[in-house]
Amino acid sequence: MKQTKSIFDQLYIFEMANSHQGSVEHGIDIIHAMSKIARKHNVKGAVKLQYRNLDTFVHPDYKQRKDVNHIPRFMSTRLGFDEFTQLVNAVREEGMVTMSTPFDEDGVEWCMDQGIDIIKIASCSALDWPLLAEAAKTNKPLIISTGGKTLSDIDKIYNFFTHKGCEFAFLHCVAEYPAPAEHLQLDFIDRLKRRYPTVPIGYSGHEDPDDNSVAMMAVAKGAKILERHVGLPTDKITLNAYSMNPEQAEKWVQAAENARLMCTMKKEDDKYISQEEIDSLNSLMRGVYINKAIKKGQEINREDVFFAMPCHEKQMNSGEFYDGMIASKDYAVNEEVHEKKKITEISLVRSVIHDAKGMLYEAGIYLGDSFEVELSHHYGMQHFRQTGAIIISIINREYCKKLLIVLPGQKHPMHAHKVKEETFQLLYGDLDVVLEGREITMKPGDIQTVLRGEKHSFTSTHGAIFEEVSTTHVKSDSYYMDEKISKLDPIERKTILRNW
Incomplete structure (x- = not known):
C-alpha cells in the first residue's frame, strides 16, 4: 500500500456539512473565514463538503416527510452539482485542500468530476460496501471515520482498502452530537496506531467547541489529522452545540499547534459504543x-x-x-x-482470518510472503471460536517453526505428539497451558517445552500469539484425548489456506 504522508500529516479539516445553510454565498463566507485561520497559523487546512444526490438518496415516499431524522434538513439545505463546484473552486482559490464526504455513488462521481483531493467516508457509511467499492475505484486518498465501529469492523475496513491498494487514514470518532467527555476514549488512538502501524490515525471531534484540551490530548496521542464542524453565525443563523465559529476554530488550531510543539509523537480496553451513537448512525444508513x-x-x-x-x-x-x-x-x-x-463457512473463515491478522498487526509481527495457514477446527468451523487454533507454518525442514494464534476465549484440546518435541514462546497476549495436569500461566517472553508423549492443551482469555519451535512436523502426529476428535480424518478438522 502506497503512503503519501504529505496529504495527511498535520491536516486540519474544517467540516462545513450543512453549515452552508443551502446558500453558496454563505458557504463561500465560511471558506474565507477558515482560510484566514489556516494562513495565519501556516497550517494545512481542508474544507470538507457533503454530497448526496437527494433525487435518489432519499426514498420517494419520504422526501416530504417532516418526522424522519435528517431528511427535512437535507432537503431544505439542498445544493446541486454546479453549486457545490463553486464551493470547491473557492476552496482551491484559497490554497486549501478540497475534500468531500459522499454518501452515495453519485456523490463519489461528483468528487471525481470536481477533482476533489481527498474523499472522506463517514462513520455511518463505513460498512456500506457498495459505497466503499466505488470509493476504492477512485484511487483518491481516503479518510475513514470509525465512530460506532468495533475493532472487528475496523479490521474488515482495513483489509478491504488494503487489498484494493488504497491510500487511506482512519479517524477515531465518537458519533454523538455533542459527544460527552466520558465517552471520548482518546486511548483508542493508541490502539489504532499499534494495530495499523502503516495507517495515519487522526481524530474527529464533536465535543464542546470551547474545550480545546481534547485536541491537545489527541495530538499528544499521535493524531495526524484533526477534524471539527465549523460554521459562521449571523443574525439569522445560530450554530449547533458541536460546531465552532471562526474565533473558536482559531483557538482550536492554536491549541493543537501548541500541543505539537510540546509533544513528541510516540490498559487496552474494548471500545465502548453507546446506544445513542448506534442510533445516531443507524438514522443515516x-x-x-x-x-x-x-x-x-x-x-x-x-x-x-x-x-x-x-x-x-x-x-x-x-x-x-x-x-x-x-x-x-x-x-x-x-x-x-x-x-x-x-452466514457461510467462507464468511466464518474470513471473519477469523481478519481477527487473526488484526492481532498480528497490533503485535507488530510480520510474516513475509512464504507461509501456510491452517485452521484447526476440531468440532467444526461453526465452533472454531470456542475450540481450535490458527497455525502458521513458517519453516518445516530438519527443524520447524510455526506461529500459533489463539483467539480470545479459544481453547486447543488436550493432545500429545509421539514424534516431535516442541517449545513455545509467548510473543503477545496471555496463554494458559495445561501440561501433564500442571497449570502454567505464561506471559510474553515466557518459554515452555513440551516433550514427546506429554499431554497438553492451551487456552487464552484475551488472545495470544506464540512461536512454536520443534523438530520436523509430521502429519498425523497429533493424538487427541477426545475420541470424537481422534476418529476424525485430519481433512475433516483442518482448513488449509495458501494465501490470505
Missing part, C-alpha cells in the same frame, strides 16, 4: 428496498433492489446486501427488505 415485485422463493439480486434512507429497525441495510438471497415473502415495489444476513 441506507436501507435495502425492492424496485420490482418479487415473489416468495424468488432470488433477489442487485438489479432487483435500490439503497435509500431511511433504514428501519430489523431492515437489511446496504452493507448487508448480497446477491442471490431467497425471498422469504412476497415483496411489492418500494417495500423494505427483511431477510437474514448470509
